[in-house]
Amino acid sequence: MIEGTKPSILRFMTCGSVDDGKSTLIGHLLYLTGNVFEDQYQTLLSESKRIGHAGDRVDYSLLMDGLIAEREQGITIDVAYKYFNLKDRKCIVADTPGHTEYTRNMATAASNCTAAVILIDARLGVVEQTRRHTLICSLCGIQHILFAVNKMDLADWSISRFMEIQSLCKQIIDDLKPFDLRPEWQAVPVSALWGDNIVSSSENMRWYTGVTIAQWLTTIPAYSAGADSGFRFSVQYIIKPGIGKERWQKEALDEFIPEKNGNYRSYAGRILSGKIKKGDTVLILPSKQESKVVNILKEKKQLESADEGMSVSLVLSDKIDVSRGTSIIRQGDFQECSDQFKAWIVWMQKEPLIAGRMYLFQSIYGIALAEITRIRNRIDLFTFLHLEAERFEVNDIGEVEMALNRVVPFDPYRKNKYSGGFLLIDRKTNATAGCGMVIHALRRAENVHWQHFSVDKKARAQLKNQKPVLLWFTGLSGSGKSTIADLLEKKLYSMGKHTMVLDGDNVRHGLCKDLGFTEQDRTENIRRVGEVAKLMVDAGLIVLACFISPYKADREMVRSLFDPGEFVEVYVRAPLKVCEQRDPKGLYKKARKGEIPNFTGINAPYEEPDKPEIVVDTLELTPEKCVNEILVKSGL
C-alpha cells in the first residue's frame, strides 16, 4: 500500500423532500448491487403488498424506513444508516428526512459525510427544499454533490426537462459563491422505481451519457477532514497503566516501556488531520509548552509515524501538564486559541436561541461555558440572503458572535471540520440545542469583558457592522499611498463601511500647521496623527493614514497606542528611481534643486519596515490589485 492512499470508507448522505423517493433510490441501489439478503427480500415482498406505497411494484423504500411510525406513515423521521459494498468500497449512507422541520438531521449527517445525493422530483423540479438542502450540505462541509433528478419515468424521460432542472441546479451552486462555498457537482436523471441510471445506464434515456449513481459513488474521493491544516490532535484519555499484574501486561511493559517504575503515561486520541513522527517536537495548547514525541502506539504496536484518522497514543519526553481536551500540534505549525468567535449556527431545538443566553460549548477540545453575545444575521435558506434576526428558531441557520469563559484551541471550520465544529448544549435540559462552525476568532480575545453594556469601541463598531482598524500606509513620496488609500476608501464605502482618510493634506493645514519637516517635527506630526487615529478607531471607524513616516521608531510608537490587530502597517513599496520619475507633485525636482530641505529619499533617510502586516509593490501591481491585496490580507 502506498503511503497516503489508505483505502477509506465512503460516507455519504441522501436528502430530498418527503416524496422525492430517497429511500426508494437507496433501497433499489442496495438491491441492484447485491446488498439485500434473500430473507430480507422475502420480507420486502410481503410488506410491499401489505403496506407498500409503490402500487404493484416492489416498494424498495421499505428496506430503509425502519421505525414503526415511519412505515405506517410512509415517511422517514430520523437519520438511518445503511451499510453496503460497491465493488471494493465500503459505503455508509445516511438517509436523512426531507421535511422542513428536520434540518438538524441533515446537518448531523453532513457533519460526518463527504458527499451528498440530493433528490429532485422531475415533475416538480427545483423546489425550496432543494436550495435549502444544498446550502446546508455545503455549509456543513460537503464537497461533492450529486443532484439525482428522480421520477424521470413520470416526466416522459424528457431531455429538455432534465436540462432545465440541471441549469437550475447550476444556479443554486452559483448562488453559494458569496458564502465562499464551491462544492463539486453533477446532475443525473434517474428513476428510483424502475432502476434507470442507478447502476447501469438507462435504456430509456440514451441521450444521457454521464455517470450513474453507483459509478459516481465509486469514483468520488472518500474522505478528508478539510484542507490541510497540519497535525491536529486532541487528548481524549490519559493512559497510566501503573504496574500491570496480568501476564500480557508484564509482556507489554517488557516490550516497550523503558521505565518499569509505573511512571509510564501516554496521551490517547485520534489524529484529526496531518501526520506525526517519532522525534517530532510538539507544542501543547493552550499552555504553549514544548515537548517531544518519543513513542507512538497504535493498538498494541509501536509506530514510527501516524496519519490522519488513526487512533493512537503519544508518549512525550517531558512530564508536562496535559489533560483531556489539550491540543497537541507540531512545533512550527500555528493554531489559534481564543475565547471569542464568529460562527455559523444551526439551531436544533424548539426553545429559541437568544443573544445573551448561556449554553454549554463542546468542541473536540472540551467543554466551556458560552454566551451568544450577538446575532449577526439569519440566512434565508431559499434566497440565501442575510436577514436581520433577534433570535434563531428551530432549524434556523445564521451567524453569531460568542464569548467563552475560557480560551480554547480551534481552527476555522473551512480548514478543519473536526477542530472547527462545536455543539451548544442547553444547560437546563442537557439537549444538544444546536451546532456551530467557527468562521474566525474575534480580536482582542484577552481583554473583552463578559458583560459589556456601556457604549464602548466594540459596541460602536458593532453598530457599524465592522472591525475598527488603522491602516497605516508608509512609503516614499510618490510611491502610491494616497492613490491606493483613495481607491480603497471608495471600495470600503461601497461595501457600507465607515471610513476616514488622514493624510498630509488634511492635517498639515490645521492640526499640525505649526510643524515643519525636521526630524523632531516629523516625529511630533506622526504622534499627533497617531492619537487622532486612535480616537477614530475608538469611534469604530476604519482609518486610512497616508504618511511617508520614514522613521521606524515613530511608526512603532503609533502601533503601541493600539490593541493587537488594530494597527495594520501597509508598506507601499516602489524604488526611489520610479518615485522620482513619477514625481506627481514635482517635489523631487524641487528637492534635487535644493529647494526642499530634509526631503525623504533625497536628503533625509527612509527606514523600511521590518515586518509590515502588508506589503504592496506598486511597480508590479496596479492600484486596483493593491487594493484587493489589502482587503484580503486585512480581512476587512
Place this chain on the structure above:
Amino acid sequence: MDDSYLDELIDESIMIIREAAAEARNPVLLYSIGKDSTAMLDLAMKAFYPMKPPFTVMHIDTGWKFKEMIRFRDETAKRLGLELIIYTNQEGARAGVTPFTHGSARYTDIMKTEALIQALNIHGFDVIFGGARRDEEKSRAKERIFSFRDNKHRWDPKNQRPELWRLYNVQRKEGESIRVFPLSNWTELDVWRYIRREHLPVVPLYFAKDRLVVQRNGQLFLYDDERFPLEPGEKPTVKKIRFRTLGCYPLTAGIESNAETIDGLIREMEETCFSERVGRLIDFDQSGSMEKKKQEGYF
C-alpha cells in the same frame, strides 16, 4: 475484498471507547460472549493498552446460554484478567421462567431486559458499552452511537441527541445513563474479518461440527442439555451445523454448514443470501418487535 478498510472502523471504535470511558463515572461493558462482544472487548483492550480497560465487564446470564458459551466466557475472563460480574434475575429463575414455559417474548422480557435493568440499578452503572451494530436490524439503524437513556432506562427514538463530527453530548442527570455502541458502523462480515485478522478466539459453536440437534418448525436447535423438552415424535439427531449468532440455546437456531474454519465461515458468508437475525426468534414475535423491546430497555 481487501480488509484494510477495517483500519478506519477500528480507529473509530477505539475513539468511541476512549471517549465514553473518559466521560463515565461508573462504566461497564456488557459482554454477551458472542462474536460482537469478542471484537468489542478486544478493541477495548487495545484502546487503553498497556493499561487494563478502566471498566467492569458484566454478563447477564439467563441460565439458558449454550454450555460452550459459559466455558468460553470464564476462560476469556481468566486469560485477560478481567473482573467479571455475572448477573441472573434470581426472582425470575425462582419463579421458573423459561423459554419453554413462558414463551420467548415473556421470557426475554424477564430474564434479559428486566435482569439488565436490575443489574444496572444495583451497580449504578452510568455508561454501558454494548456490541450492537446498526446493520443488525432496522430500528438499530437509527440508534445513536452514544444513546441516551432516561432514569427508567428507556429509549426515546423520536428524541435522540444528534451526533455531529466526533462530538458526543454525554451530559446527564443523576440516574440517567448512556449506552455506547462502539461497533455501530460495523457489519457482520466486518466483525468476522476482524476476528480473522487479529486471530481472536471465539466460541466454537460458530464453526460447523456434528452436533445433536432437534428440528422444530423448520429450524435446527441444539440439544444442549436434557432441559430441552422434547415434543412427541421429536428425537435429537446428529447434524453438521454451526451458529451465526449466539443467544439462549432454545431460542437460537443453527444452520447446516460445512464451515469448520474462519476462512470457510467468511467464504460461506460472502456467498450466503440470508441475514444473521433469521436465526433469532425474538425478532419475529411481532412486527417492529426489536424497537418495542428497545424502548423498554432491552439492548
